[in-house]
Every structure is written in C-alpha cells, then in structure tokens.
Amino acid sequence: MANVVKTSSLYRFLSHKRKVKALYKKSLRHLEAWCVNLGPGEFCYERTLLRARFDQNKDIQDETKAAQVLRLGEEEFWESQHVMPPVFTNSPYGGVMYERFDKYRIDEYYTDLWANEEKAMFPDYLAKKEEWYKIREKVWPEEMKELEEWDKKNVEQGVPMSDKFPAAKSSDGYPPFWWRTVTRPLMRPSRMKWYPRTGQVY
Template identity: 35%
Template sequence: MIAYMFGAVTRLYKRCLREVDNWYGGDNLEVRFQKCIIRARFDANKDEVDTRKSQILLADGCRQVWEKRHFKPFRYALDPGGSGYDRERESPDEIVDSDQWTLAEREQFPYYFNTRELRKKELLAHWAKIEKAWDEEIASIQTQLPAAKTTATAAK
C-alpha cells in the first residue's frame, strides 16, 4: 500500500510540474518559482503517517490538478496524443541501404549512390580520427602520475 501511495504521489508531482510548464512555459523565472512552491507543498506533507489522511491529500491534489489543467497542454511528438504517435517511422538509411535495390535500379541513379558511398567512407574516416584522438588522450591520462600533494593539504 505504501509503495502504491509513493508511486501515485510521484506521478502527481510530475503531473503538477508538467502543468506549471504548460501555464508558465515562456517565463523561466516564473516557472522555477512555481515549481519551488509546488515542491514546498509536497514537502509539507511528506512525513504524513496516517494513511487515510495521505489518501485524502492525494485525492485532493489530483482534483486540483484536474481543475487547473491547461486547455492545450504540451505534447511531445512521439507521446500518446502527439503528432507522431503510433506512426510508422523508418530511417531513410535503412531504406536506401536495404538489399531491395537491384543493380539496374542503382544504375539509374549513379551520382546519388556513388556520392552516398563516398559520404559513408568519409564519415567512417572522420570517426576513426576521433577514436584515435580519444585513445591517445586516454593513454596519456593513464601514463601520467598524479600531481604530488602540497604540504598544506598533507598537514591537515
């Protein structure tokens, strides 16, 4: 029961923060101020041990969020209710790199496919340079001895 209540309170808290973002989204200072007020309201009742009272507080909080919800809430594109939710998405790379292209079809667009292969080779070479630089930096870090402590910090 306690774990359920904790999860419900956490969901309510997150929902409250989302509503603050919906109402005050453009003004960062006001958003931060309102979120601090909400955190203070939740912290005021965090040590409640009476389960009946905590259930009443939770229900009241849910009612308040429902009454004060935004008329047009922000939705991420891939979330339920968003513009891209439940749509089939395939990466263009998966389509172009697939084996469904026959040689005759590839010969119809030689510039595109040749340029694409060239760009892929350039990208792999670029990442090889980055990986080499990272490996060299890690090797130099691992071979350097740590700086000796000063006498002031050793005396403490």
C-alpha cells in the first residue's frame, strides 16, 4: 500500500494543465446555472468572455506565475460559484446514479482469473496487457533513475517543487509512471454472457 495516495491529497499530484481544464469546466457549468433563466444569448455571451479570460493566460511560460494565476482563478470560482449547479447522474458529487453499478466494477487484473474460453474472446487486449507488464518491469529502473535526476536538477537550479513529471528522454521512450495510464483498470469489465459456440445466454 506504499503507492496509495489519500483522496484529500490527490489534487497535489494532478498536472497544471489538468487543473486548468478542471477549473474551466467547473466555471462553465456554474456559469450555465447562473444564466439558465436569462436565455441562451446571455449564456453564449458570458461563456465567450470566460473563454477569452482563459486564453489570455494560456501562454504563460513561468511556472510560478502560472500557478499563481490558477490559484487566483480557483479563489474567484469559489466566491462566485452557484448555490445549485447542475449535477450529472454519474457524478461523485451528488449524482443520483453514482456507484449504482459498482458491483460490475472490477480491477483489470481479474481478467487473469477468467477461464481459457473467456480469454480466447479477447486475444488482442490480453496480449497487449502482457506486453505492457513486461515493458514495465524492464523500464522501471530507468524511470526511477530519471526521476532522481529530475529532482536533483531542480534542487541545483533552485526550481520550486511542483507536481510536474519529466518527459521521456527520447521520442519513442517511456515517461515515468506511463503504465498507470496505459494499464488503468477498466471501469466496467465483465465476462461475456453470450458464447458463439452454443448461442446460449445466461
């Protein structure tokens, strides 16, 4: 369990780009809630101004200044958020269907427990998964070495700590923790209930 991150600390590990996208999406949804009774024209006008504000700061190269702008934007969103924003049914923040199908949500390594006739129905996926695992075991020492060099370089240059990971050293290389995205658990993997061999549904 050493690689488990607390939910309260997960935000610290998100990239700056992802945080900005999340802020823009939240702002757009809450703006829609504020303009719901004003007509579509008012909402189109306000969301155009909102997008212009984000585009105004998209080319900031200084990481410290970009983080400061993001923090100010999040503070402004918190002060201006709607009291009853729209909530999607599958949203973990008040969605009425959140985790309704949790019984079908299993980790992808459960596919190793499938019978041979079930595995035969997904030959491409299982072959890729085995290949990913072999690559992960092979490049793991290189990923850790790359992270150590990245941290040492930042300390020597006096760069503030951030959640940014280094890119791959080569165009066809593997960045640190690439396999967490490639082999992420499937949301609802399930065994096929229909077998072409028998045509039986159960």
